[in-house]
Amino acid sequence: xxxxxxxxxxxxxxxxxxxxxxxxxxxxxxxxxxxxxxxxxxxxxxxxxxxxxxxxxxxxxxxxxxxxxxxxxxxxxxxxxxxxxxxxxxxxxxxxxxxxxxxxxxxxxxxxxxxxxxxxxxxxxxxxxxxxxxxxxxxxxxxxxxxxxxxxxxxxxxxxxxxxxxxxxxxxxxxxxxxxxxxxxxxxxxxxxxxxxxxxxxxxxxxxxxxxxxxxxxxxxxxxxxxxxxxxxxxxxxxxxxxxxxxxxxxxxxxxxxx
Amino acid sequence: xxxxxxxxxxxxxxxxxxxxxxxxxxxxxxxxxxxxxxxxxxxxxxxxxxxxxxxxxxxxxxxxxxxxxxxxxxxxxxxxxxxxxxxxxxxxxxxxxxxxxxxxxxxxxxxxxxxxxxxxxxxxxxxxxxxxxxxxxxxxxxxxxxxxxxxxxxxxxxxxxxxxxxxxxxxxxxxxxxxxxxxxxxxxxxxxxxxxxxxxxxxxxxxxxxxxxxxxxxxxxxxxxxxxxxxxxxxxxxxxxxxxxxxxxxxxxxxxxxxxxxxxxxxxxxxxxxxxxxxxxxxxxxxxxxxxxxxxxxxxxxxxxxxxxxxxxxxxxxxxxxxxxxxxxxxxxxxxxxxxxxxxxxxxxxxxxxxxxxxxxxxxxxxxxxxxxxxxxxxxxxxxxxxxxxxxx
Numbered sequence: 190x191x192x193x194x195x196x197x198x199x200x201x202x203x204x205x206x207x208x209x210x211x212x213x214x215x216x217x218x219x220x221x222x223x224x225x226x227x228x229x230x231x232x233x234x235x236x237x238x239x240x241x242x243x244x245x246x247x248x249x250x251x252x253x254x255x256x257x258x259x260x261x262x263x264x265x266x267x268x269x270x271x272x273x274x275x276x277x278x279x280x281x282x283x284x285x286x287x288x289x290x291x292x293x294x295x296x297x298x299x300x301x302x303x304x305x306x307x308x309x310x311x312x313x314x315x316x317x318x319x320x321x322x323x324x325x326x327x328x329x330x331x332x333x334x335x336x337x338x339x340x341x342x343x344x345x346x347x348x349x350x351x352x353x354x355x356x357x358x359x360x361x362x363x364x365x366x367x368x369x370x371x372x373x374x375x376x377x378x379x380x381x382x383x384x385x386x387x388x389x390x391x392x393x394x395x396x397x398x399x400x401x402x403x404x405x406x407x408x409x410x411x412x413x414x415x416x417x418x419x420x421x422x423x424x425x426x427x428x429x430x431x432x433x434x435x436x437x438x439x440x441x442x443x444x445x446x447x448x
Numbered sequence: 449x450x451x452x453x454x455x456x457x458x459x460x461x462x463x464x465x466x467x468x469x470x471x472x473x474x475x476x477x478x479x480x481x482x483x484x485x486x487x488x489x490x491x492x493x494x495x496x497x498x499x500x501x502x503x504x505x506x507x508x509x510x511x512x513x514x515x516x517x518x519x520x521x522x523x524x525x526x527x528x529x530x531x532x533x534x535x536x537x538x539x540x541x542x543x544x545x546x547x548x549x550x551x552x553x554x555x556x557x558x559x560x561x562x563x564x565x566x567x568x569x570x571x572x573x574x575x576x577x578x579x580x581x582x583x584x585x586x587x588x589x590x591x592x593x594x595x596x597x598x599x600x601x602x603x604x605x606x607x608x609x610x611x612x613x614x615x616x617x618x619x620x621x622x623x624x625x626x627x628x629x630x631x632x633x634x635x636x637x638x639x640x641x642x643x644x645x646x647x648x649x650x651x652x653x654x655x656x657x658x659x660x661x662x663x664x665x666x667x668x669x670x671x672x673x674x675x676x677x678x679x680x681x682x683x684x685x686x687x688x689x690x691x692x693x694x695x696x697x698x699x700x701x702x703x704x705x706x707x708x709x710x711x712x713x714x715x716x717x718x719x720x721x722x723x724x725x726x727x728x729x730x731x732x733x734x735x736x737x738x739x740x741x742x743x744x745x746x747x748x749x750x751x752x753x754x755x756x757x758x759x760x761x762x763x764x765x766x767x768x769x770x771x772x773x774x775x776x777x778x779x780x781x782x783x784x785x786x787x788x789x790x791x792x793x794x795x796x797x798x799x800x801x802x803x804x805x806x807x808x809x810x811x812x813x814x815x816x817x818x819x820x821x822x823x824x825x826x827x828x829x830x831x832x833x834x835x836x837x838x839x840x841x
Contacts, residue, residue: 242744243617243730245624246468252611264742290466291729295743316468317729321456341469345631350472365470368631 193283193311194337194360197233198396198417205418206409206447207234207398208425209287211254212271213263214240215429220271221278226435228280230443235280236314236420237272239265239288246316248372250423254430265296269304276309285339287314302330312337312360324357331359339363344384348391355393361417362397364388373404373424377411385415406448421446451696451763451772457645459766462736465644466729470628474636475732477551479646485550486543486653498542499657502575503532505539507658509665509821514793515806521814524675525796525824526662528687535799535826536655536687537568541637543654545572548635555579555634559609559623561588561616561683562753562801563595564826565639570604580604583622585615588753595830613747616757620731640684641761644732648689648761655690662821663694670819677702677812680823681804682775683719683755685764687825692773702774705764706808708750708801709777719748721760722768722775730758736765751780751834752800754826778807786810787828788841799826800834 197205208227212220224235240258244251265288272284286305293301293315305313313336318327323338331338337360342351345368355362366381367374388397399412400420412419425442432438457463457479465475485491499505508527516523528536541558548556556578560566566582573580582599586608589596599606612618620638627636641648641655663673678695680688682705695701710718718724721736728737730745738746738758750756760768767773778786787803790796798806802825814820828835835841 242612243621245621245731246470246628248625249611256612259744266742289729291737291739291745292743294729295726295739295741317466317732319465322464343470343472345473346469347473368470369629370470370625 192335192337194234197283198361201233202396202417204413204447205233205398206443207236207418207420208232208443209236209238209420209422210425210429211238211240211251211258212268213258213261214254214426215257217261217263219429220268221274222435223429223439224275224280224284225278226439227443228282230440231447232282232443233418234283234285236285236287237268239268239286239292241289241292244289246370248370248423250373250426251371254426265292265301269308272305272308272310283311284309285312285314286310290315290317298327299330302327302334302336306334306336310336312339314339314363316341320353320357328357341365344368344381351391355395358395360395362393362395363420364397364399364416366399366401366403366412369401371401371423373427374402375404375408377402377408385412389415406446409446410448449770449772451767453645453649459763460769461727462734462762462765463645463648464734465732466734467644467732470631471624474627474631475644481551482547482646482650485547491546491550494546495543499539503538503542504530505657506661506665507531509662509669511669512794515790518793519809519814520816521818521820523809523820523822525822526658526691528658528823528825529796529798529802529827533568533571534829535564535568536658536690537565537639538571539657539690540639540651540654540686541565541568541572544635544637544650545576545578548578549576551635553633553635555581555630556637557581557583557623557626557634558637558639559583559616559619560639561619561756562830563588563592563599564754564830566604566606567595567598567602569637570599570602573604574602581626582606583609583619583626585609585613585619587614588616588619591753592830615747617745617747624731640686641689641763642684642731642733642759648733648763651686652689652693652763655686656693658687658690658823659692659694662691666819674698674701675821676818677704677820678823679704679706679805679808679820681706681755681801681825682760682764683708683757683801685761687823689761689763691823696772703767703772704808705767705773705775706804707775707777708752708755708804709779710749710751712779713777717749719750719756720777721758723777725759733762735759735762736768751783752804754799754801755804776808776811778804782807784838787835796824797828798824799828800831802826
């Protein structure tokens with residue numbers, strides 16, 4: 190079977206919207222509901238976060254969603270079951286699981302890769318896994334299970350390292366828009382745009398999506414000018430936190446972002 | 449057996465640099481430069497000059513006669529409690545601020561639990577003239593008010609960490625987030641042998657002055673540089689790393705690391721990492737970690753704010769795994785009794801952290817000719833309130 194992520198990028202290279210949310214937030218069973226609604230609303234990729242007690246790369250919004258999810262009893266084991274359920278409910282878009290290494294390590298990295306793929310996930314993002322560790326221990330495992338692997342790059346990542354990351358990536362690269370933790374921002378500064386231009390000009394093997402600070406149609410379409418699309422996280426979590434009517438709110442959110 | 453870090457930053461199965469990409473350039477800059485910087489003659493001269501004239505080193509190695517009598521052996525106390533600012537923490541902050549200066553950094557951030565590392569960082573920032581921000585859990589700020597004010601008097605900004613349980617682990621998270629957001633002009637002075645490589649090695653090297661001096665001082669006083677035992681308490685483990693460092697390859701020297709058992713190892717309120725932890729990844733390194741089955745970090749507990757960290761430095765996980773150091777623990781009760789006992793026997797009120805190392809002496813049967821060194825990592829002034837609340841003196 191073809192991987193849904195590589196499939197998507199082979200048919201579409203502009204305006205891809207990936208939406209991130211934390212598994213088990215705001216309620217334990219929200220994981221499945223939200224995936225269905227995002228699929229129906231026209232999101233291109235669903236990125237589900239694995240909650241962790243110490244999310245050092247995240248700003249307050251995602252930190253809080255992690256805490257609530259853990260208080261709800263969320264775990265890696267339950268997430269695998271929820272991904273199965275999402276696929277059972279006929280959600281067709283690519284699913285990526287993203288999380289800090291420790292919970293995955295305790296589940297067992299090999300077991301996690303196999304179980305995630307079997308449940309219907311298409312890719313993983315483990316931001317604190319070192320490149321050499323992936324290359325030496327897990328690359329073949331990911332390949333054998335037909336899972337994409339995405340690494341992050343940031344404005345301070347050297348060109349040499351970007352190329353190395355590109356060579357180890359399957360699917361797409363996650364370009365962090367600024368030297369910052371996660372969080373919604375309204376606009377991009379000039380140096381951010383220059384950084385996107387630089388990436389765009391590097392003729393990388395893989396497409397890249399821009400994440401961190403994407404919150405509205407302005408930032409989404411600006412990011413899309415230089416990349417295959419963008420990832421929205423904190424702005425979506427904020428919506429989930431306050432929403433009284435998920436069906437309508439998610440539909441409007443995706444529509445408004447894509448413009 | 450090799451006990452030093454390898455070129456990838458591992459001690460056996462532990463260590464490494466498990467960091468998100470946003471931190472990679474900062475950590476890589478440090479990794480590429482730290483060994484070069486600290487081996488420069490100019491650096492060494494400045495470092496040792498400050499240790500001597502500013503910190504007050506060498507710290508005495510004091511033969512504790514009455515304590516020795518109690519244990520029917522020869523016990524020496526390495527008096528890190530006499531260092532400027534009251535603990536060994538300053539050895540590391542002096543070293544790191546000199547590194548930061550040479551890397552061209554203008555701002556310093558740090559995390560602190562009890563406030564000792566925060567004070568030691570604020571002190572060197574005042575000394576060198578750098579802007580200093582210290583993250584401290586809100587709960588710890590309330591528990592350690594005098595240290596908060598000491599930092600402020602020294603000119604540092606103290607920022608409350610409001611996430612999680614608002615203690616040391618969360619202060620460390622906040623400091624890392626600050627560093628992610630300020631990657632170029634800021635150096636993060638980590639206070640223990642934890643964090644991504646090269647921190648554990650760099651901090652251990654700066655603290656290794658402790659065992660360097662012990663060797664010299666024992667040679668002078670006993671005619672033999674090697675003790676039979678070295679005792680040190682372990683939270684993250686920087687004083688232990690420093691006290692063990694120059695004895696690691698001398699296998700006949702017994703190294704004893706003392707963890708905080710809190711209210712008892714199985715009480716659910718403990719910080720005894722080797723007894724309760726499993727390998728995991730936190731704050732950038734792979735190490736033993738107190739955590740749930742699902743890999744969520746558990747908030748540890750000890751009466752001593754300097755020992756309630758959920759992990760230990762990767763060097764200690766390695767020393768534990770290969771059996772080079774013996775890991776024991778002392779409960780709150782045992783440590784407090786030992787602290788009061790030392791006060792009455794020797795006229796030294798130890799930090800509650802260091803009192804754990806003293807307490808562990810009771811668990812050993814020594815020969816009368818054994819030479820036992822206990823690293824007295826800090827003084828008890830900061831713990832006066834804890835002693836008063838404890839009351840049994």
